[in-house]
Amino acid sequence: MRARALLVFGLLAAVVFGPVSARAKALELTTAFELSQEPLSTEKIWNLDPEERNPHRQRWVLHRQVRLKGLEARALSAGSFGVRAGLLESLARGYLRPEGPWYRPWTEFPCTAEPQEWFAQQDGTRTAIEEGGKAWSKLLRKQLLALELKLERVRESSDSAAIRRALMIYEEWLKALEAEWREISRGELRRAEWRAYQEAAVRSGLCRQGGVGRLTAAGAVRPPRWEALMESPGAGRPAASPTPPPWKPLVRAPARRWDGVFSVRLTVVIGAKSLTGQFLLDSAAPKSILSPAWLSSQGMLPALVEVPGAPLEKARLTGLSGLGPRGWVDHARLSGHELELTEFVIYDVDLFGPPKHLSSCCDGILGQDFLQKFVVELRPGPPAEVLLWPREGFRSPREGDIWAEASLGNEVPESRCEVRSEADPFGSAGSRRFERVGWGTGVTEPLLAGAGAARVLEGRKAVAGWSVECGSRIIARQVALHAGLRAGPTARRRELTGVDLVAGIPFLARGPVVFDLPHGRIWFSQEAISSPVLDNRSGLETVFELRRGERRLIVRAIRPNSRAETLRKAGLRPGMLIEQLDSRLVEEMDQWEVDQRMAGAYGDEVTLQWSERKRAKIVPFKVRDRE
Numbered sequence: 212m213r214a215r216a217l218l219v220f221g222l223l224a225a226v227v228f229g230p231v232s233a234r235a236k237a238l239e240l241t242t243a244f245e246l247s248q249e250p251l252s253t254e255k256i257w258n259l260d261p262e263e264r265n266p267h268r269q270r271w272v273l274h275r276q277v278r279l280k281g282l283e284a285r286a287l288s289a290g291s292f293g294v295r296a297g298l299l300e301s302l303a304r305g306y307l308r309p310e311g312p313w314y315r316p317w318t319e320f321p322c323t324a325e326p327q328e329w330f331a332q333q334d335g336t337r338t339a340i341e342e343g344g345k346a347w348s349k350l351l352r353k354q355l356l357a358l359e360l361k362l363e364r365v366r367e368s369s370d371s372a373a374i375r376r377a378l379m380i381y382e383e384w385l386k387a388l389e390a391e392w393r394e395i396s397r398g399e400l401r402r403a404e405w406r407a408y409q410e411a412a413v414r415s416g417l418c419r420q421g422g423v424g425r426l427t428a429a430g431a432v433r434p435p436r437w438e439a440l441m442e443s444p445g446a447g448r449p450a451a452s453p454t455p456p457p458w459k460p461l462v463r464a465p466a467r468r469w470d471g472v473f474s475v476r477l478t479v480v481i482g483a484k485s486l487t488g489q490f491l492l493d494s495a496a497p498k499s500i501l502s503p504a505w506l507s508s509q510g511m512l513p514a515l516v517e518v519p520g521a522p523l524e525k526a527r528l529t530g531l532s533g534l535g536p537r538g539w540v541d542h543a544r545l546s547g548h549e550l551e552l553t554e555f556v557i558y559d560v561d562l563f564g565p566p567k568h569l570s571s572c573c574d575g576i577l578g579q580d581f582l583q584k585f586v587v588e589l590r591p592g593p594p595a596e597v598l599l600w601p602r603e604g605f606r607s608p609r610e611g612d613i614w615a616e617a618s619l620g621n622e623v624p625e626s627r628c629e630v631r632s633e634a635d636p637f638g639s640a641g642s643r644r645f646e647r648v649g650w651g652t653g654v655t656e657p658l659l660a661g662a663g664a665a666r667v668l669e670g671r672k673a674v675a676g677w678s679v680e681c682g683s684r685i686i687a688r689q690v691a692l693h694a695g696l697r698a699g700p701t702a703r704r705r706e707l708t709g710v711d712l713v714a715g716i717p718f719l720a721r722g723p724v725v726f727d728l729p730h731g732r733i734w735f736s737q738e739a740i741s742s743p744v745l746d747n748r749s750g751l752e753t754v755f756e757l758r759r760g761e762r763r764l765i766v767r768a769i770r771p772n773s774r775a776e777t778l779r780k781a782g783l784r785p786g787m788l789i790e791q792l793d794s795r796l797v798e799e800m801d802q803w804e805v806d807q808r809m810a811g812a813y814g815d816e817v818t819l820q821w822s823e824r825k826r827a828k829i830v831p832f833k834v835r836d837r838e
Contacts, residue, residue, distance in 0.1 A: 237359065238296055238297070238298070238299055238355060238358065238359045238362070239297065239298045239299070240298075240299045240300075240301070240351060240352060240355050241298065241299075241300050241301070242301045242302075242303070242347075242348040242351060243301070243302050243303070244302075244303045244304075244305070244341075244344030244345075244347075244348070245302075245303075245304050245305070246304075246305045246307070246337070246340060246341070247304050247305060247306050247307075249306065250306075250307070250308070250309040251269075251270075251271065251272060251306040251307055251308045251309070252442070252446075253266050253267050253442055253446075253729070253730060254602075254603055254604070255272075255306065256269055256272055257602070257729065259272045259274045259306060260272050260274070261584070262580075262583075264579070264583060264618075264619040265618045265619055265731060266729060266730075266731075267441050267442070267616075267618075267729075267730055267731030267732075268328070268437070268440075268618060268731065269308075270307070270308045270313050270314075270331055270336045271305060271306060271307050271308065271336050271337075271339060271340045271343075272305070272306045273303050273304070273305050273306075273340060273343045273344065273347060273396070274303070274304045274305075274306065275301060275302070275303045275304075275347060276301065276302045276303075276304075277299065277300070277301050277351075277385065278299070278300045278301075279296050279298075279299055279381055280296065280297055280298040280299075280300055281295075281296050281297030281298055282294060282295075282296040282374065282377060282378075283295060283296075283374075284370035284371075284373045284374055286370075287366065290368070291366050291367065291368065292365075292366075292367050292368070292369060292370045292372070292373040293363070293365045293366060293367075293373060294362055294365045294373050294374060294376075294377040295362070296362060296377075299351070299355065299358070301347070301348070301351055303343075303344050303347050303348075305340035305341070305343065305344060306340075307333070307336060307337055307340060308333075308336070310333065311442070312439060312440050312441065312442075313331065313440050313441075314331055314332055314333050314336075315329070315330050315331065315332075315435070317332075317412070317415070317417060318417075319432055319435075320408060320412050320417060320418070320432070321432040321434070322409075322412060322417070322418035322432075324409075325405075326401050326402060326404075326405035327405075327434065329434050329435060329437070329440060330408070330434075331404075332408065335404050335407055335408055336404070338404060338407060339400050339401070339403070339404040342400055342403055342404075343396060343400050346395050346396075346399065346400060347392065350388065350391060350392060350395065351388075354384070354387075354388055354391075357384070358380075358381070358384045361380045361384065362377055362380060362381075365377055365380070379518075379519060379520055379521075380520075383520065383521065383522075436616070436627060436682075437616040437618070437627065437731070438615075438616045438682055441616065441730075441731060442730070444605075444606035444607075444614065444730070444732070445604050445605070445606040446604060458600065458601060458605075458608050459601075460588075460598040460599060460600050461548055461585075461599045461600065461601060462545050462546045462547075462548045462597075462598065462599040463546065463596060463598050464476070464545055464546045464596065464597045464598070464599075465594065465595070465596060466589075466590075466592075466594075466595040466596055466597045467489065467572075467595065468591075468595055468801075468803060468804075469491065469562070469563045469568065469572050469573070469801070469803070470563065470655045470801075470802075470803045471655055471716045471717055471720065471803055472491055472492070472493070472652065472653055472655065472716050473491070473492045473589050473595065473597055473652065473716070473720075474489050474490060474491045474492065474572060474573060475489075475490055475492070475545060475546075475577070475597050476488070476489060476490075476545075476546075477489075477490040477543060477544070477545055477574075477575065477577065478542075478543070478544045478545075479501070479540045479542070479543050479544075479575075480540060480541045480542035480543075480544070481511060481515070481516060481540050481541060482541065484509075484510075484511060486505075486506070486509045486511065488502075488505050488509075488573075488574025488575055489572050489573050489574050489575075490573060490574060490575040490576060490577050491528075491560070491562065491572065491573045491575075491576050491577070491653065492576075492577050492581075492582075492587075492589070492597065492652050492653070493528045493529050493576050493577070493578055493651075493652055493653035494578070494579060494582060494623050494624055494650060494651055494652040494653065494726070495527065495528055495529040495578075495622050495623050495651055495652075495653050495654075495707070496526075496527055496528040496529075496576045496577075496578030496579060496653075497525075497527060497578060497579050497580070498524065498526070498554070498555070498556050498578055498579070498580050499552060499554075499555050499556070499575065499576055499577050499578045499580055499581055500526055500528065500535075500555055500556050500557075500558050500560055500575050500576040500578065501516065501538050501540075501555040501556070501557055501558075501574075501575045502557075502558070502559055502560050502561065502573070502574050502575055503557050503558075503559060504559060504561065505574035505575065506557075513536075513538070513557055516538040516539060516540065516555075516557065517536040517537065517538055517539075517557060518536070518537045518538065518539050521536065521537040522537075523535060523536055523537075524536070524537050524556050525556075526556040526558035527622070528560065528576050528578070528653060529651060529653030529654055530653075531560075533558060535556045535557045535558035536556075536557045537554060537555075537556060537557070538554070538555045538556065538557045539553060539554060539555075540553055540555065541553070545597075545599070548599065550581065550584070550585075551584060552577075552580065552581055552584070554580075555575070560573050560574075560575060560576055561573070565755075565757070565762060566755040566756055566757045566762045567754075567755050567801065567802045568801045568802070569762075569799070569800075569801055579619055579624075579728075582624070582726050582728050583619060583728045583729060584602075584729070585599045585600075585602060585729070586599065586600040586601070586602050586605045586725060586726070586727045586729065586730075587599060587600075587725070587726045588600060588723060588724070588725045588726075589652070589719065589720055589723070589724050589725075589726075590723045591720040591721070591722065591723070600725070602729050605727055605729075605730060607725055607734040607736075609723070609736055609737075611736075611737045612725075612734045612735060612736050612737065613681075613682060613684050613686070613734070613735055613740070614682070614727070614732040614733060614734045614735070615627075615628055615681035615682050615686075615732070615733055615735075616731055616732060617650060617726075617727075617728060617731055617732060617733040618731055619728065620647075620649065620709045620710060621708055621709030621710075622649065622707050622708055622709050622710070623649035623650055623651045623707065623709075623710065623713060624649065624650045624726070624728060624733065625647055625648060625649045625650070625709065625710050626648050626650070626681060626733065627646055627647065627648075628646065628648040628679055628680060628681040628682075628686075629644065629645075629646060629679075629680045629681075630644070630645045630646070630648055630658075630677060630678070630679050630680075630711070630712050631644040631645075631677065631678060631680075632644075632674075632676055632677055645664055645711035645712050646711065647661075647709075647710045647711045647712075648679065648681075648710060648711065648712050648713070648714060649661060649707060649709070649710035649712070649713040649714070650713070650714055650719065650726075650733055651707070651713040651714065651715050651716070652716055652719065652726075653715075653716070654713050654714075654715030654716060655715055655716060655717070656691075656693040656715045656717070657690050657691060657693075657714070657715055657717040657718040657744040657746075658677060658679075658690045658691060658692045658693065658712055658713070658714055658715070658718060659692075659693050659707070659712065659713040659714075659715055660692060660693065660694055660711075660712060661707040661708065661709070661710040661711055661712055661713050662707065662708040662709070662710070664692075664711045664712055673691045673692060673693045673694065674691065674692045675689065675690075675691045675692075676689060677689075677690045677691070677692050678690070679714065679718075681735075684740070685740075686735050686739070686740045687714075687718060687721075687740070687744065688743075689743070689744075690718065690744055691744070691746070692712070717744050717745065717746075718744055719739070720739075721738070721739040721740075721742035721743070721744060721745070722735075722736045722737070722738030722739030722740075722741075722742055723736040723738065723739065724736065724739055745807060745810040745811065745812050746810055747806040747807075747809040747810045748773075748774075748810070748835070749773065749774050749775055749809045749810070749832070749834045749835070750769060750770040750773020750774050750775030750776070751766070751769060751770075751773075751774075751775040751778060751809055751832075752766075752767045752768040752769070752770070753765060753766055753767055753789065753802075753805055753806075753809075754767045754802070755802055761798075762798055763788050764788065764789045764790075764797040764800075764805065765786065765787075765788060765789075766783060766784065766785050766786060766787050766788075766789065767785060768785055769783065769784075769785060774832070774833065774834065774835075775832075777832065777833075778819065778830060778832055781828070781830045782823050782828065783819070783821060783830075787821055788821060788822070789819055789820070789821050790820050790821055790822065790827070791818075791819070791820035792805065792808055792817055792818070792819060792820075793808065793813065793817060793818050794818065794820075808834075809834050810834065810835070811834050811835040815833060815834060815835055815836070816831055816832065816833050816834065817831075817832050817834050818830070818831050818832070819831075819832055
């Protein structure tokens with residue numbers, strides 16, 4: 212129901228610099244509202260409101276154009292310059308969804324005091340748009356004086372510097388205005404719409420008044436799943452010029468895996484310099500991140516990227532959070548494709564390093580602001596790839612893929628799926644069950660307890676035997692549920708809020724998976740659904756260590772009564788060095804790849820080589836039985 216309108220501001224074609232020393236006159240405001248007859252679609256929301264987090268859930272949009280007119284420099288005393296402006300002009304245009312699944316019949320009205328996001332009527336939505344137009348005009352009048360006072364305080368040494376400072380102040384004012392509007396559209400307008408539904412339901416006899424401000428009904432109404440409230444997959448693709456199957460991706464970017472997490476080579480352009488670095492895909496990061504250490508190593512001062520005067524922003528990614536300045540780049544390109552991604556948070560993201568890994572990572576993060584603008588496919592390979600698909604009218608190019616509705620929640624994209632224990636691992640009557648599932652591309656555990664399930668494990672590190680069902684399809688069985696997320700260099704644990712459980716990259720990347728957040732979907736391939744979550748259960752535990760300045764793969768343990776007992780019988784012992792796996796030097800691998808081989812990702816049998824009495828010993832090792 213909530214909507215965020217696109218703020219477009221413009222100045223007069225010519226900015227006049229005049230030596231006017233008189234006090235600037237008051238800034239005038241004009242506002243206008245109109246209701247568009249053009250029907251609203253998810254694709255249209257991208258153009259009207261490109262930063263909307265869940266366009267598939269929006270029933271209306273108030274598209275707002277704001278223009279500051281007559282901005283000019285004025286001479287002050289002592290050779291300083293200020294600014295003045297004559298007019299702030301606003302045009303708000305409302306757009307409404309046509310008849311469709313996003314509107315529900317009165318027989319489904321739940322008669323609750325609190326608004327239910329899934330229920331709406333077209334007449335009520337139209338009323339909300341009109342009230343939104345009034346609320347927007349009221350908000351502008353309320354905040355006009357704050358803008359006027361800030362512009363009045365501008366003092367610079369030149370007329371051009373004064374204008375630049377004024378434009379930065381205006382942009383920050385628009386951002387603050389947008390944040391307040393977001394709260395109004397989410398709260399006040401939706402509550403007003405809901406009160407109108409309540410009153411109509413009481414008048415019609417559908418609901419009866421009970422208690423103070425609370426409505427009750429004869430029978431409980433079961434809310435529909437969000438899948439039933441959305442456009443069908445592929446809706447919106449232009450019929451006049453359809454793209455013939457198979458659709459061609461916009462970008463096919465080679466990827467590197469760090470503990471299983473995908474990273475790509477991204478180029479950012481700052482002025483005349485092009486910088487290329489390794490950027491991790493993390494769906495827990497609301498905003499993409501640039502590392503200040505990487506900028507410095509490339510000869511770019513981080514201060515030159517920062518937006519002057521902008522407040523610090525919260526930088527968040529899987530396991531870490533903090534504050535960092537806002538940064539601005541001219542362009543960001545992935546394999547030559549322009550991403551329309553220019554704003555980043557400047558924050559240190561040195562997450563992976565030797566000896567566990569061959570080199571250090573990462574130079575930055577691609578977060579939700581990237582994922583919500585594109586259809587992004589992760590292909591585990593080998594070789595691993597990240598693909599960007601055309602957004603308009605997208606549906607998975609593979610036959611048989613299934614999807615679950617996914618919205619951008621508090622920390623990660625989330626879905627309403629059923630997750631339950633297939634056995635009862637807790638020793639109590641009945642099985643545990645959860646519904647709010649997050650999708651975490653930066654989470655290295657297959658299934659992780661969020662805030663909603665933190666007490667379930669009761670101190671256990673992991674509990675096996677969980678299944679995940681989305682849209683009446685079971686997409687995984689026998690998944691281990693882990694207790695908490697290990698966060699960064701402080702080695703502390705924390706919970707992910709807003710969801711019960713988070714499915715991490717070992718769960719997601721069993722096969723190709725598509726994040727289609729612009730349409731509110733995540734697509735699972737049949738390969739991913741039918742594949743188990745790979746885990747090293749061979750009984751051989753290894754670790755990379757630095758010995759005499761070189762990375763060496765050390766046997767940490769051989770678990771008793773495991774498959775690895777055959778290696779013990781062949782002479783392998785804890786503390787010994789493994790030199791090759793499948794005729795490949797282990798110095799060329801990361802710990803994650805070693806564990807994947809031991810889990811059977813490259814075949815049911817792995818060949819190990821180590822030295823014994825200065826002679827190479829080569830032993831085949833069966834890591835799992837064929838399923």
